[in-house]
Amino acid sequence: MAAGPRPLRLWSAAEAARLGPPEVSILIVSYNTRALTLKAIETLLDAGGDVLAEVIVYDNASHDGSAEAIREKFPRIHTVASSENLGFAKANNLASRLAHAGMLLLLNPDTETYDNAVANLLAFARRNPQGGIYGGRTVFPDGSLNPGSCCNRISIHSQLCRALYLDKLFPRSGFFNAEAIGNWKRDSERRVDVVVGCFLMIPKALWDRLGGFDLKYFMYGEEADLCHRARALGYTPMVTPEATIMHLVGASTNVRAEKILLVGQARATLIREHWAPWSVPIGLFLLWLWSAVRFFFYRLQALVLGRPDLPGRLTWDRVWRERNLWLKGYGEIQD
Template identity: 50%
Template sequence: MEKLDAKQDDHDAELTVIIISYNTVGMTLKAIKTLYANTHDTQFDCVVFDNASTDGSAQAIAAAFPDIKLIASGQNLGFAYANNVVAAHCTTPYFLLLNPDTETQAGAVDALMSFARTQPRAGIWGGRTVFADGSLNIASCWAAPSLRSLFFRALGLSTLFPRSAFINPETYGRWPRDTPREVDIVVGCFLLIRRSLWETLNGFQPKYYMYGEDSDLCLRARAMGYRPMITPEAQIVHHVGASTPRNVEKAILVMKARMSLIQDHWPRWKVGLGLCLMWVWSALRFAVTRPFAASSHPRRRASAERWQTLWSKRRTWLSGYDQA
């Protein structure tokens, strides 16, 4: 892995944009291109950390953007640890974590920086995300998992009533992300944070190898009195999950991350209840989908196989990420 200088020379930059890439060469190039094309009022540096991609990402980025800082890792360090490595060597007042599968729209970064200056109490800021067709992607922010949200999720009611703020509180109900609002969690695909707060929090917890690291960061900031916010004035396109296809391995990591958030942020007396609800959630879906294991319908059969694997590996994800 290329080594960073002791401290990056940030010149007059106010912001460092950090992109962690992994096997998304075309999208990563587009993410960098749109970042520079649509940011006009903010002086920023961009650092791309390539997590041992096998699709020629590092070479293509170096050829297309020779002036940006590129670190080509010889091994996949995961999203959390890679961000920590880059951030440790940057001195700008703000960091912006930007996914490689995003496209920055006009003025998005400028608007986000302006919003941060007017809302310093937030500490962490995010914007509005849309899909490639322009439709709303609600996954720019979430509410923290709760006993209520896990209870309704375990029973399948959050799937039946996805837009109910009471039954599905983690999605904030019908709110279309068209107004500034305080949120529990700003998603790491487009997350702005003050460097001083990042350093106080010691960045991401490395145990969150993939998924959950942004939730943990925001919840730790909230525990200190900060109130993360998002603004609709800063909008990006997010091609969700391009570097992590939907498969059983991803699902296990997501479940592990959720269990770790319960362990790390719930009162001790609630943790056992959370574990039980996660167990019930997977048990019911395993039972419901099991009859489709031999189905001729590919999607039904795939769902059955997925939940069968998740159920068989429940001990793995119910323990959460390692505490080390």
């Protein structure tokens, strides 16, 4: 009979002389997700597995009392309350500087840890040192597969399918939904192009060698860029189905238009930085087409329904109106 979930062994600097160094430092960046973050930490400690782990929470200037609540309920966890919202990338970079372990695990605050996921992911990483970056399997609250734990890189083919809605029409197709690897249920160990930052493990030495996240990526795209740079060094990011978490997705971004704009800006930056020069104009045109198709679709839908205030129309009106801004991608940002 398989062993059930085991609690995480929590490391703290105050007990370092007795405990020795932690095996993994778990970094959680929170922003106005108080209840979710508390639940994430609770399930992490209850079901992370038999691993000596340091937990560092970096709160991005939440106004819902997140930092205070975490400190009160989990006093042995290192909680940092930032005075400003630094974004996901910079907050993780700063949190990593506080880490004492040789392995880092980035974990989103809108997650719940299942069945020794941290211990299983750590064991997987140790068995596969050539991977460099590691992820697991994510599910929705009802237990159904959330395929967003990993993906393939953006390509001309995948961006064309995305622009023409083919990835939505054929979500389980490996051809039309190539970026999301639609024909794979995340039920086997596999090399992937990108491990998503909601549940991402990386040796601290490699993280430091890469310089952590590129700070130009404020909210989205930073893990894709990190994986691209790791692959350039010869590593092959990998995932395992033996490490499972629940991920709600997008709990820190509530305004749909804002999220779409940030995603578009991130994709434009990845295309500009990681595609061959000859293909960059094609990629940017396909991003333009992606927004154009949706702009005209929702305009037509609003006209047919007699609903000029249709939310979809208002959202894509804004995305289309600001296309010349987000297609430029992110600018350079200094640490």
